[in-house]
Amino acid sequence: MTRSLVLPLKSLLMNMLGLSAAFGLLVLIFQDGRLQGLLDYRSQGALELTQPALLFAIAFGLATDYGVFLLSRIKEAHDAGLENREAVALGLERTGRVVTSAALLFCVAVGAFATSSIVIVKEVGIGIALAVAIDATLVRALLVPSLMALLGDWNWWPAGRRG
Numbered sequence: 001m002t003r004s005l006v007l008p009l010k011s012l013l014m015n016m017l018g019l020s021a022a023f024g025l026l027v028l029i030f031q032d033g034r035l036q037g038l039l040d041y042r043s044q045g046a047l048e049l050t051q052p053a054l055l056f057a058i059a060f061g062l063a064t065d066y067g068v069f070l071l072s073r074i075k076e077a078h079d080a081g082l083e084n085r086e087a088v089a090l091g092l093e094r095t096g097r098v099v100t101s102a103a104l105l106f107c108v109a110v111g112a113f114a115t116s117s118i119v120i121v122k123e124v125g126i127g128i129a130l131a132v133a134i135d136a137t138l139v140r141a142l143l144v145p146s147l148m149a150l151l152g153d154w155n156w157w158p159a160g161r162r163g
Contacts, residue, residue: 001068002075004156010147011071015063018139019056022131026051030123039126041119048120051127059131062106066140070095074148084155088148096141103136 002008026047029035033043074091082090110132113125148155 002071002156004158006151006155006157007071010144010151010155011064011067014139014144014147015060015067015135017143018063018135019059019131021134021138022055022059022127023052025130026055026123026127029126030119039114039122040117041122044119048123051120051123054124055127055131058128059135062132063135063139066099066103066135067144069099070140070144078156084152085149088145092141092145099136099140103132107133 029039030041030043031046033045036043070091073094074087077087077090078084107129110125111129113121114129116122116125
């Protein structure tokens with residue numbers, strides 16, 4: 001889509017960063033037993049074995065969708081002749097509300113699983129909600145635009161301005 005070697009690598013790195021943060025929070029909450037009283041569960045001392053694979057599949061897919069949506073708007077602006085920083089700002093402006101709204105709705109829907117009495121269902125709901133919230137706020141709204149602004153024209157290497 002972008003004809004860049006840098007942007008797909010940056011996207012993978014950002015997705016993994018968001019997933020790592022979500023996994024860390026899940027370990028803190030469920031493995032270490034934090035928030036047992038608030039979430040009404042008893043810690044098993046470990047995450048459910050299938051949890052990481054399930055969370056990775058769902059959250060990585062959603063993060064990739066959000067990322068492609070944002071990058072396509074940035075690329076459109078860049079291809080229209082805007083400088084890199086202006087293209088990033090315009091792309092973020094065009095997608096920010098949509099991504100935030102979609103993420104909020106999704107977090108509410110899967111976050112409702114936190115009320116389940118089954119621990120794995122609680123883990124899935126909270127894990128996916130955390131991963132989506134982290135991706136939509138910290139990663140897509142802050143880290144991706146900041147990194148793209150810092151990388152400048154390197155974002156588009158080797159494609160340059162060819163469309």
